[in-house]
Amino acid sequence: MFMDAIVAPKLEHIDYTYPCGSVFGTFGSKFSHVRYFTLERGVPSYHPENHITVSASQMLCQAFSGVRHATLDTRDIHVFSEETACSGGEVRASIDSWESLETLSLFPNGHDHNVNTLPRWLMQRQKPGRPLLHVQFSRWDTSTKDFSSVYTSLRDHCVLELKDIWLSPYLCLSTDGSFLHVGIHNNRYDPGVDSIVLNDWRELSLENMNICWFLNTKLSLSETVCAEALLELDDLHTCNVLSV
Numbered sequence: 001m002f003m004d005a006i007v008a009p010k011l012e013h014i015d016y017t018y019p020c021g022s023v024f025g026t027f028g029s030k031f032s033h034v035r036y037f038t039l040e041r042g043v044p045s046y047h048p049e050n051h052i053t054v055s056a057s058q059m060l061c062q063a064f065s066g067v068r069h070a071t072l073d074t075r076d077i078h079v080f081s082e083e084t085a086c087s088g089g090e091v092r093a094s095i096d097s098w099e100s101l102e103t104l105s106l107f108p109n110g111h112d113h114n115v116n117t118l119p120r121w122l123m124q125r126q127k128p129g130r131p132l133l134h135v136q137f138s139r140w141d142t143s144t145k146d147f148s149s150v151y152t153s154l155r156d157h158c159v160l161e162l163k164d165i166w167l168s169p170y171l172c173l174s175t176d177g178s179f180l181h182v183g184i185h186n187n188r189y190d191p192g193v194d195s196i197v198l199n200d201w202r203e204l205s206l207e208n209m210n211i212c213w214f215l216n217t218k219l220s221l222s223e224t225v226c227a228e229a230l231l232e233l234d235d236l237h238t239c240n241v242l243s244v
Contacts (some may be wrong), residue, residue, distance in 0.1 A: 037108060170185050
């Protein structure tokens, strides 16, 4: 197979798109020096048989054992993070083979974002005293309810990061360290944007966030606000959504 034939001792970054229904190759251990690994589904990505198996996830994680930064589709993360029996009777998750993992980036596909096994795996990963894993969600069109569910389940078990999270056609969230950038757009395709920057955003209860407040806010362009000032907004339940 093609992957079996590759000889690239200095290869550090690989983007692997697997064909519909399977991951080809055994790979061996010659890719243990790869540090950046991206796994994506082939076309058509929505095909019911286009998913990765547990055995394939184990093989990939063992073959690319030196991965520090991984990017996965959320439709596949449960296969990587769910504990299964391995050779020798050991029970562990496939992703545990990435012992040096620092960053896990996830890109949800539509409303299919099965991350139910991820919080448990993250909690178990903390036990050996490792630093918290950085988990980034990116390129996600979702609702406040779905975002809140994922945010609540993960916030205490990792360093959660956001990039281009669309909660409505008007509102987009991204983070930069302790800062939360709230982009307020005229519409999804309009490049014009106002922004609110929240400092210490991790102190804010985003699971109770009312997006209407952002859409109706009178704060000036790119004004920075301390998150503590917004904690009192949790009592807001209704509002009139204004175009901005």
